[in-house]
Amino acid sequence: MPPRLGNAWTAQPAALETTGGYRHFQLLGQRGRGPTRAVELEAVLERGFRLLVPLVQLRDRQLWQPGWQRIAGLEPADMPAAGLQDGPSQAIPMQIIPAIDLLGGQCVRLHQGDYGQVTRFSDDPLAQALDWQRQGAQRLHLVDLDGAKTGQPVNDAVVKAITAALGIPVQLGGGVRSLARAEELLACGLNRVILGTVAIEQPELVRQLAARHPGRIVVGIDAKDGLVATRGWIETSTVQATELARSFEDAGVAAIISTDIATDGTLAGPNLGALRAMAEASTIPVIASGGIGSLEDILSLLSIAPLGVEGVIVGRALYDGAVDLAEAIAAVGPGRLQDAVIPPSGSITV
Numbered sequence: 592m593p594p595r596l597g598n599a600w601t602a603q604p605a606a607l608e609t610t611g612g613y614r615h616f617q618l619l620g621q622r623g624r625g626p627t628r629a630v631e632l633e634a635v636l637e638r639g640f641r642l643l644v645p646l647v648q649l650r651d652r653q654l655w656q657p658g659w660q661r662i663a664g665l666e667p668a669d670m671p672a673a674g675l676q677d678g679p680s681q682a683i684p685m686q687i688i689p690a691i692d693l694l695g696g697q698c699v700r701l702h703q704g705d706y707g708q709v710t711r712f713s714d715d716p717l718a719q720a721l722d723w724q725r726q727g728a729q730r731l732h733l734v735d736l737d738g739a740k741t742g743q744p745v746n747d748a749v750v751k752a753i754t755a756a757l758g759i760p761v762q763l764g765g766g767v768r769s770l771a772r773a774e775e776l777l778a779c780g781l782n783r784v785i786l787g788t789v790a791i792e793q794p795e796l797v798r799q800l801a802a803r804h805p806g807r808i809v810v811g812i813d814a815k816d817g818l819v820a821t822r823g824w825i826e827t828s829t830v831q832a833t834e835l836a837r838s839f840e841d842a843g844v845a846a847i848i849s850t851d852i853a854t855d856g857t858l859a860g861p862n863l864g865a866l867r868a869m870a871e872a873s874t875i876p877v878i879a880s881g882g883i884g885s886l887e888d889i890l891s892l893l894s895i896a897p898l899g900v901e902g903v904i905v906g907r908a909l910y911d912g913a914v915d916l917a918e919a920i921a922a923v924g925p926g927r928l929q930d931a932v933i934p935p936s937g938s939i940t941v
C-alpha cells in the first residue's frame with residue numbers, strides 16, 4: 592500500500608514512474624461514482640505544482656484527476672521523468688475547441704469516422720455554432736465530411752454563414768485538396784484550414800501554403816493503429832503518424848490535429864499514448880482529437896500539455912451533455928479553477 596497523502600506535498604518517485612511522469616493524482620482502489628467513490632489518492636505532485644481542482648471538490652465534482660499546474664517561481668524537485676523538465680513555468684492553458692461536423696448541410700457525428708454510423712444532432716449548424724460561441728468557445732472546428740470523402744465541397748453555404756456570423760476564429764477541414772481551394776477558404780474569412788489527405792499525397796502543397804499563410808495552415812493527421820488514414824478515413828496508408836508529423840517539423844504549420852480514429856465519436860477517453868508520441872515527434876503544437884467523453888478526460892490531457900498539446904477538439908460529448916463547455920473551459924483554460932493559495936511549504940489534507 593503506497594503511503595497515504597499526508598499534510599505535506601510529497602514527491603513519490605515510484606508513483607511518478609508508474610504514471611509515466613504525469614504529475615496528477617491517481618485514484619487508488621475502487622473507482623466508483625457518487626458516495627461509493629474511493630477518494631484515496633496517490634500523490635504524484637511535487638512542491639512547485641499546485642492542484643487545478645481543489646482536493647476538497649473532487650468528491651462533489653466526481654473527478655479523480657484534479658490536474659496540476661506549476662507555480663511560477665518555484666522550482667520542482669528533481670524530476671525523474673523525461674520530457675517535462677523543460678516545461679514553461681506558467682500554467683499552460685488548454686484550448687477547448689467544439690466541433691461541428693457537416694454532412695449534407697446538417698450537424699452530425701460519426702462513430703469512428705464511419706459514414707454508415709451517423710447521428711444527426713441539428714439541422715441548424717449556424718445556431719449550434721453561435722451557441723458554442725455564447726458558451727465561451729475561443730475557436731470553432733468545422734469538418735466538411737462530404738468534402739473529406741469525395742474531395743468535393745457541398746457544405747460551403749453553411750460554412751460561409753458560420754464564418755461570417757461568428758466573432759471567434761473558425762477552422763475547417765475536409766476536402767481541401769488544392770492551393771486555390773485553400774486560398775478561397777482563407778479569403779472568405781476562415782482563420783485556418785486543415786489539410787489531411789494532401790499532407791500525404793502532396794506534402795509540397797502544405798509547405799507552399801504554410802509559407803504563404805503563416806499561422807493559418809494546420810495538418811490533420813488521422814491515425815488507425817498508428818498509420819495515417821486519408822479520404823474520409825476510407826483509405827489507410829503505410830506511413831506512421833509520427834513520421835508524418837516529423838516530416839513537417841520545419842514547414843511552418845500552425846499545429847497538428849492528431850485524431851485517433853479508434854476512439855473518435857466513442858466517448859471512450861483520449862489515446863494518451865498516441866498523443867504523447869505525436870507531441871514528442873516534433874515541436875509543432877498538437878491539438879488532440881477523438882474520444883473525449885468527460886471533463887476528467889480533458890483534465891487527463893493536462894499531463895501532456897507541457898509536451899506541446901495545446902488544445903482539444905470535443906464533439907459528441909458536448910452534444911450528449913457529457914461535457915459542459917463552459918465548465919471545461921473554466922477547468923483547463925486561462926482562468927482555470929485551482930487552489931487559491933499554496934504557500935511554498937504548501938499543505939493539503941485529504
Ligand code: AMZ
Nearest residue numbers: 704739764765766786787788811823824
Ligand atoms: O470522420 C471522418 N470520416 C473524417 C473526418 N472527420 N474523415 C476526414 N475527417 C476530417 C479530418 C480532417 O480534419 O479529421 O477531415 C479533415 C481532413 O480532410 P482531407 O480531405 O484533407 O483529408
